[in-house]
Amino acid sequence: MATPLGDWVLALDGSTLPDKALIGGKAWSIARMGALGLRVPPAFVITTRACAHYLHEGSEPASLAQEIAAGIAWLEQQTGRRFGAGPNPLLVSVRSGAPISMPGMMDTVLNLGITDETEALLAEECGDPGFARDTHRRFLDLYAHIVLKSETALATDGRPADWRNAIASDAGESVPGRVEEQLARAVHAVFESWNSRRARRYREHHDIPHDLGTAVAVQAMVFGNMDENSGTGVLFSRNPLSGAPTPYGEYLARAQGEDIVSGKHTPQPLEALRTHMPHVHEELLTAARLLEDAGGDVQDIEFTLEKGTLYLLQTRAAKRAPRAAVKIAVDMVAEGRIDPSEALARVSSEQVRTLLSPQLANGAALGAEIAARGEAASPGIGTGAVVLDSDEAERRAANGEAVVLARATTSPNDLHGMIAARAILTEQGGSTSHAAVVGRALGRPCVVGCGAGSLDALAGETVTVDGQNGIVYRGALEVVTPHENDDAALRQIAAWAAHQSPVLVTSEPRNGVSVRFDENIEQADALIAALEPGATVEGALFTNDDKAVRAVIAAGAATIVTSPALPALLAAAQAAGRE
Amino acid sequence: MSPSHLVLHGLAIKKHADAGDIAGLIGLAPEDTARRLDDAVTSGRAVKVGDKYLLTPLARIALESDYSRHYADLRENADFFAAYEAFERINVQLKALITDWQTIDVGGQRVANDHSNSAHDAKVVDRLGELHERADAILGKLATGLPRLDYYRRNLLSALEKAEDGAIEWVSDAKIESYHTLWFELHEDLLRIVGKERAE
Numbered sequence: 052m053a054t055p056l057g058d059w060v061l062a063l064d065g066s067t068l069p070d071k072a073l074i075g076g077k078a079w080s081i082a083r084m085g086a087l088g089l090r091v092p093p094a095f096v097i098t099t100r101a102c103a104h105y106l107h108e109g110s111e112p113a114s115l116a117q118e119i120a121a122g123i124a125w126l127e128q129q130t131g132r133r134f135g136a137g138p139n140p141l142l143v144s145v146r147s148g149a150p151i152s153m154p155g156m157m158d159t160v161l162n163l164g165i166t167d168e169t170e171a172l173l174a175e176e177c178g179d180p181g182f183a184r185d186t187h188r189r190f191l192d193l194y195a196h197i198v199l200k201s202e203t204a205l206a207t208d209g210r211p212a213d214w215r216n217a218i219a220s221d222a223g224e225s226v227p228g229r230v231e232e233q234l235a236r237a238v239h240a241v242f243e244s245w246n247s248r249r250a251r252r253y254r255e256h257h258d259i260p261h262d263l264g265t266a267v268a269v270q271a272m273v274f275g276n277m278d279e280n281s282g283t284g285v286l287f288s289r290n291p292l293s294g295a296p297t298p299y300g301e302y303l304a305r306a307q308g309e310d311i312v313s314g315k316h317t318p319q320p321l322e323a324l325r326t327h328m329p330h331v332h333e334e335l336l337t338a339a340r341l342l343e344d345a346g347g348d349v350q351d352i353e354f355t356l357e358k359g360t361l362y363l364l365q366t367r368a369a370k371r372a373p374r375a376a377v378k379i380a381v382d383m384v385a386e387g388r389i390d391p392s393e394a395l396a397r398v399s400s401e402q403v404r405t406l407l408s409p410q411l412a413n414g415a416a417l418g419a420e421i422a423a424r425g426e427a428a429s430p431g432i433g434t435g436a437v438v439l440d441s442d443e444a445e446r447r448a449a450n451g452e453a454v455v456l457a458r459a460t461t462s463p464n465d466l467h468g469m470i471a472a473r474a475i476l477t478e479q480g481g482s483t484s485h486a487a488v489v490g491r492a493l494g495r496p497c498v499v500g501c502g503a504g505s506l507d508a509l510a511g512e513t514v515t516v517d518g519q520n521g522i523v524y525r526g527a528l529e530v531v532t533p534h535e536n537d538d539a540a541l542r543q544i545a546a547w548a549a550h551q552s553p554v555l556v557t558s559e560p561r562n563g564v565s566v567r568f569d570e571n572i573e574q575a576d577a578l579i580a581a582l583e584p585g586a587t588v589e590g591a592l593f594t595n596d597d598k599a600v601r602a603v604i605a606a607g608a609a610t611i612v613t614s615p616a617l618p619a620l621l622a623a624a625q626a627a628g629r630e
Numbered sequence: 631m632s633p634s635h636l637v638l639h640g641l642a643i644k645k646h647a648d649a650g651d652i653a654g655l656i657g658l659a660p661e662d663t664a665r666r667l668d669d670a671v672t673s674g675r676a677v678k679v680g681d682k683y684l685l686t687p688l689a690r691i692a693l694e695s696d697y698s699r700h701y702a703d704l705r706e707n708a709d710f711f712a713a714y715e716a717f718e719r720i721n722v723q724l725k726a727l728i729t730d731w732q733t734i735d736v737g738g739q740r741v742a743n744d745h746s747n748s749a750h751d752a753k754v755v756d757r758l759g760e761l762h763e764r765a766d767a768i769l770g771k772l773a774t775g776l777p778r779l780d781y782y783r784r785n786l787l788s789a790l791e792k793a794e795d796g797a798i799e800w801v802s803d804a805k806i807e808s809y810h811t812l813w814f815e816l817h818e819d820l821l822r823i824v825g826k827e828r829a830e
Binding site: 155200202204221248249252 | 708709712716719720756759760763764768791794
């Protein structure tokens with residue numbers, strides 16, 4: 052057992068891996084990294100049994116407060132910091148964690164432990180009073196929203212006393228003065244969120260018992276902005292763009308995690324860390340290998356360095372570009388990590404469609420004038436007129452014009468412009484910035500970090516964006532469309548899919564009668580309903596719509612003719628693999 | 631609050647409604663509401679078409695000049711006004727959410743959601759549930775200042791739960807008292823109470 056601190060609280064010290072039903076999903080993943088010998092910020096967990104007791108009895112177990120105090124004392128001893136006091140203050144995060152993730156559960160409260168006094172100490176420790184003040188504001192904001200259920204908006208330029216007053220007048224109660232009481236209230240709020248309306252309905256709908264309860268993970272906060280040997284970064288155990296089996300990542304010295312995601316700073320490649328702190332770099336790569344072995348899939352790992360000590364914050368299966376998804380799936384079968392059926396499940400027909408979509412013709416780039424260069428963030432080719440504003444991009448695209456969206460950085464407010472654009476460019480940010488992440492998710496070619504002021508002058512000009520190589524060319528270059536048989540990895544996927552698919556999927560027209568969908572696309576549902584067993588169906592619909600593939604298989608079709616065939620073949624194989 | 635004002639207010643919010651719908655909104659008995667509506671027809675302030683009522687243009691203008699008198703106290707109530715401002719903030723989020731409900735990204739284009747992608751729909755309904763819980767806390771505060779606003783709390787929840795159970799027309803169908811229809815009426819109601827114009 053991760054060491055018990057009594058009947059209701061466990062210190063997640065990595066000694067063993069407790070049952071997920073007892074400690075919930077969040078604590079379980081912390082404990083799992085610990086059990087692999089990796090360093091995570093110290094954490095303890097209040098078990099689901101304590102929650103069940105609270106909900107059943109209407110009050111927390113008699114010894115819980117004392118055990119939470121023991122948990123805090125353990126965190127203090129692990130970190131050399133003090134909760135709510137100096138000289139080095141300990142701040143914690145409080146997270147809900149049910150054994151099964153479900154809607155309606157409480158969000159995370161960060162930075163608990165900050166007070167006027169500890170804010171001053173933190174400001175001194177990191178030499179950044181603005182950061183310490185913002186840490187204080189974020190805590191009050193989260194506590195007000197999550198624990199006190201207040202919708203108060205806290206002005207970013209305010210002072211803590213004003214914030215507290217605003218919260219008290221809106222919520223009808225104050226944020227407690229003592230950090231121990233804040234923690235107890237946050238824990239109760241997690242317990243109570245188990246019985247939120249949505250959580251209850253979800254459990255009823257999915258036959259999940261109401262008495263499981265949620266656990267509460269309390270974890271020390273670590274800070275990547277303490278000194279020159281601090282920083283934050285993201286590491287992928289393989290390259291998520293190309294699929295190459297080499298680790299890939301970014302690092303930003305003297306920064307917190309949100310600084311990377313916001314794209315306001317341009318991070319450095321991981322190599323910078325190798326030069327600055329080789330032992331940390333080596334430790335990270337070892338961790339990436341361990342986590343990939345344990346997870347059986349490419350990992351996306353968030354880490355923070357605090358005063359030269361590496362902490363792993365989170366790991367999950369990495370999102371990947373279409374090219375990488377195919378390469379990694381094929382490679383992992385060759386490495387004996389997964390079987391072909393699992394490989395097929397890890398490649399989507401959407402990714403295959405993207406790979407078979409238009410690309411720059413050989414030699415087209417020779418002699419073309421380069422308008423800008425940046426970091427390749429999402430592959431593909433997009434040609435269009437450069438537009439600097441997301442609303443304008445959306446409007447002009449709606450009128451049938453091809454546009455390329457160019458922004459200093461992007462935020463969720465630019466999403467409609469990014470969707471409308473054929474490609475996305477930014478001046479600042481790296482390959483994990485918002486523009487890069489969203490561009491990859493949308494399958495839009497994307498080049499980021501082109502440099503401050505590099506894009507404004509291109510407004511109105513037609514450019515061709517090469518998202519694979521991070522280059523923006525002037526003019527519209529020639530583009531070609533690849534074929535699935537020309538690529539070894541795609542051929543391998545096609546062979547496995549053909550083996551698993553219950554129907555024949557081909558791009559070769561068949562002799563005999565076939566039901567043609569292209570000319571009757573508006574009557575597709577009626578055509579499917581009227582299919583005879585053993586029928587042959589034909590149409591572009593099947594390349595572009597997995598649901599149509601599943602529907603004709605369910606209706607008894609034996610052959611699907613469409614070009615390119617691979618997306619539909621993959622959808623057919625996956626439908627069979629899922630049964 | 632004078633019942634005759636309330637009846638006309640109910641008609642202004644519901645636009646074209648029968649006595650039962652209006653009674654529910656303003657919290658009067660249906661018979662009482664029907665009688666007062668018929669009185670309004672007699673005095674030329676409303677017209678009746680079938681079993682539904684409409685405000686006459688002059689009555690609409692007269693009604694609008696009447697709000698400041700009826701809601702003077704509430705307009706001075708700092709708690710109520712703070713809750714109203716919180717509502718306006720969450721209203722921005724609701725509008726974005728309804729946009730995600732009505733349109734969907736298909737092959738890079740934003741097109742009308744034909745509700746064939748149940749995963750997309752389920753995600754939006756889940757977000758609506760999360761937003762509702764935050765909105766409900768605000769509505770609780772508004773109803774403390776003006777109890778008849780509890781009507782919206784009950785009916786928003788009921789529309790939400792129907793949508794959660796799979797009757798997705800209860801998210802935004804304009805022809806029924808869907809979540810969005812009710813929300814729009816609530817917003818209109820609040821704007822009249824506090825004496826503001828719709829922003830867009």
